[in-house]
Structures are given as C-alpha cells and as structure tokens.
Amino acid sequence: xxxxxSRYHKCLYFTSNALARKVxxxxxxxxxxxxxxxxxxxxxxxxxEEPGIQPGTLSDExxxxxxxxxxxxxxxxxxxxxxxxxxxxITNVYPTPKAKELQPELKSCVADFYQRYAAILGQKxxxxxxxxxxxxxxxx
Amino acid sequence: xxxxxSRYHKCLYFTSNALARKVxxxxxxxxxxxxxxxxxxxxxxxxxEEPGIQPGTLSDExxxxxxxxxxxxxxxxxxxxxxxxxxxxITNVYPTPKAKELQPELKSCVADFYQRYAAILGQKxxxxxxxxxxxxxxxx
DNA sequence: AAATTTTATTTGCATATACAAATAAAATTC
DNA sequence: GAATTTTATTTGTATATGCAAATAAAATTT
Numbered sequence: 568x569x570x571x572x573s574r575y576h577k578c579l580y581f582t583s584n585a586l587a588r589k590v591x592x593x594x595x596x597x598x599x600x601x602x603x604x605x606x607x608x609x610x611x612x613x614x615x616e617e618p619g620i621q622p623g624t625l626s627d628e629x630x631x632x633x634x635x636x637x638x639x640x641x642x643x644x645x646x647x648x649x650x651x652x653x654x655x656x657i658t659n660v661y662p663t664p665k666a667k668e669l670q671p672e673l674k675s676c677v678a679d680f681y682q683r684y685a686a687i688l689g690q691k692x693x694x695x696x697x698x699x700x701x702x703x704x705x706x707x
Numbered sequence: 708x709x710x711x712x713s714r715y716h717k718c719l720y721f722t723s724n725a726l727a728r729k730v731x732x733x734x735x736x737x738x739x740x741x742x743x744x745x746x747x748x749x750x751x752x753x754x755x756e757e758p759g760i761q762p763g764t765l766s767d768e769x770x771x772x773x774x775x776x777x778x779x780x781x782x783x784x785x786x787x788x789x790x791x792x793x794x795x796x797i798t799n800v801y802p803t804p805k806a807k808e809l810q811p812e813l814k815s816c817v818a819d820f821y822q823r824y825a826a827i828l829g830q831k832x833x834x835x836x837x838x839x840x841x842x843x844x845x846x847x
Numbered sequence: 848a849a850a851t852t853t854t855a856t857t858t859g860c861a862t863a864t865a866c867a868a869a870t871a872a873a874a875t876t877c
Numbered sequence: 878g879a880a881t882t883t884t885a886t887t888t889g890t891a892t893a894t895g896c897a898a899a900t901a902a903a904a905t906t907t
Contacts, residue, residue: 580749
C-alpha cells in the first residue's frame with residue numbers, strides 16, 4: 568500500500584504553504600467583486616481606517632516588507648483608490664473619495680470571506696484555529 | 708489606546724500568509740547548507756524516495772500546479788540533481804548520483820528545520836498544530 | 848554647525864507561483 | 878481505423894513578494 572499522498576503532510580513548511588495557497592484562492596473569490604487582490608484590499612482597508620497612515624506603519628502592521636507595501640500602494644494609486652503625499656522623508660497615504668465609497672463593499676467582502684471559510688471549517692473551530700495560528704506565527 | 712497592531716490578526720487570510728512567510732524564512736535557513744530553496748529540496752527528497760516519479764504525481768502530492776513542478780524540476784536539472792526521461796507523453800524524473808550523495812545532508816536539513824521550530828513552539832504543541840493545520844487545509 | 852548615523856521610502860533585481868494556452872501523446876468513441 | 882476527447886507536460890505571461898542598494902531626510906554626535 569502506498570502512502571505517498573501524506574509523505575510530507577506532517578511538515579510545517581509544507582502544511583503552512585499549502586494552507587496559505589488554499590486560503591489565497593478562497594480569498595481571491597471573495598474579493599473578486601471589488602477587482603482587488605486580497606493584499607490590495609487589506610492595505611486599502613487599513614488606509615480607510617487610518618487615513619494618512621505611513622507605509623512603514625503599514626509594513627509593521629501587515630508584516631510585509633516596506634518594498635512590498637510600496638508596490639501595493641502604487642497599484643492602489645493607479646486605481647485611484649489612494650493618494651500619497653510626501654513631506655520630507657515621511658509619506659502619508661490617504662483614501663480617495665472613490666475608496667470611501669467602496670468601503671461598505673469591502674466590508675461585505677470581508678464578511679463573505681469569513682462566511683466561506685466558516686461554512687467549511689466551522690465558525691468556532693475556525694475562530695479558534697485562526698487565534699492559535701496567529702499565536703504561533705507571533706512566536707516565530 | 709491604539710490597537711492597530713492586531714487589527715487584522717483575526718483574519719484567516721492575514722494569519723495564514725503571515726505564518727507561511729515566517730515559516731519560509733526559517734526553512735530557508737535550514738536548507739541553506741545544501742544551496743536549495745525549501746521547495747526545491749522537497750521536490751528532490753520526493754524524487755529520491757520515489758525515483759522515476761512523474762511530474763503529475765509530484766504536483767498532486769505537493770499540491771503545487773504542474774507548471775510550478777516543471778519549473779522546480781528544471782532548476783534541479785540545471786543543478787544536476789535530477790534527470791528527466793520522456794517517453795511519449797509521460798516523463799520520469801530520476802535522482803542523479805550527486806543527489807543520492809546529498810540525501811543524508813537533506814535529511815539533516817529536515818531535522819534541523821524541525822528542531823528549529825520545535826525549539827520555539829514546543830515539540831508536542833507544534834506537532835499537534837501541524838496536524839490540525841493539515842486537517843484544515845485538506846478541508847478547504 | 849559639520850559630520851555621522853539613523854530612519855523612511857523607493858527602486859532594481861531575483862524568485863516562486865499560478866493560470867491559460869500550446870503541444871503532443873494516449874485513450875475512447877464512432 | 879479515423880475522429881474526438883482526455884491526459885501529461887511544457888511554455889508564455891503575469892503577479893506577489895523579498896533582499897539589497899539607492900535616496901533622501903531627520904536626528905544625533907562631536
């Protein structure tokens with residue numbers, strides 16, 4: 568009897584990547600309606616909640632490198648969702664009116680995404696799982 | 708009081724990606740000694756365990772797309788770690804003697820990686836966590 | 848206040864991955 | 878057995894992300 572299908576399923580590397588890829592797919596579906604990737608949508612939502620936030624703060628909060636944040640913001644700027652103002656060495660990122668209009672829709676994407684995975688994984692179980700995963704991630 | 712640092716930490720999208728990025732970094736360290744990325748090392752290890760394995764099987768097992776598997780194999784071929792033989796529409800991937808020599812070293816990288824995260828997260832806790840994560844990933 | 852160091856951001860480049868299309872062979876249907 | 882469909886793999890292209898270097902401004906030191 569072959570057991571190939573579970574050969575590396577016990578490894579943290581394999582498993583965390585496989586999970587992230589599957590979650591990514593699910594998330595893409597949920598944010599399709601706003602024509603934004605999940606990453607872009609998250610950045611935008613943070614900017615909406617904290618207008619004028621600096622890229623460095625976004626980088627810290629989202630645990631993405633500054634260069635990645637720059638690229639995400641550039642794209643959002645192209646889409647007229649945010650504007651950047653630079654004064655000296657600091658940059659502030661503000662949502663545009665267009666982004667503010669979109670905010671309810673973004674919130675419904677969050678809700679849709681949550682519904683999707685809670686439906687599959689269970690509400691309590693998935694909540695607990697996300698908490699645990701967050702705690703493990705913080706420790707690494 | 709600001710709570711920005713945990714704003715999206717409750718979301719499966721954010722958390723699974725953050726975890727995967729951190730695990731990736733840890734894994735890169737562990738495989739540095741064999742000059743292979745974790746993905747390449749995993750493919751190679753599967754090929755070593757199952758010489759002649761087909762790309763499609765690797766794709767199924769590793770839950771990566773066929774095109775990604777092709778690229779990973781190409782790189783391993785450049786590094787003279789595997790050879791491909793094609794007969795009709797099927798391709799078989801075999802480890803080279805060089806790869807076979809490296810096998811013990813690869814195994815010690817796996818062990819090193821496990822040690823690293825078990826040291827941080829705890830052995831039992833991390834084992835349990837990986838099992839849980841695998842189960843959730845399978846359900847998605 | 849000039850020189851140095853630190854901080855914030857962006858840019859250049861590299862890598863991993865995916866999707867869709869292309870290719871080509873095998874299997875199935877008629 | 879010819880035509881069609883399915884299967885296996887590769888290729889072209891796009892995206893997300895990171896690291897290291899470049900820029901440039903602010904803060905600190907001397």
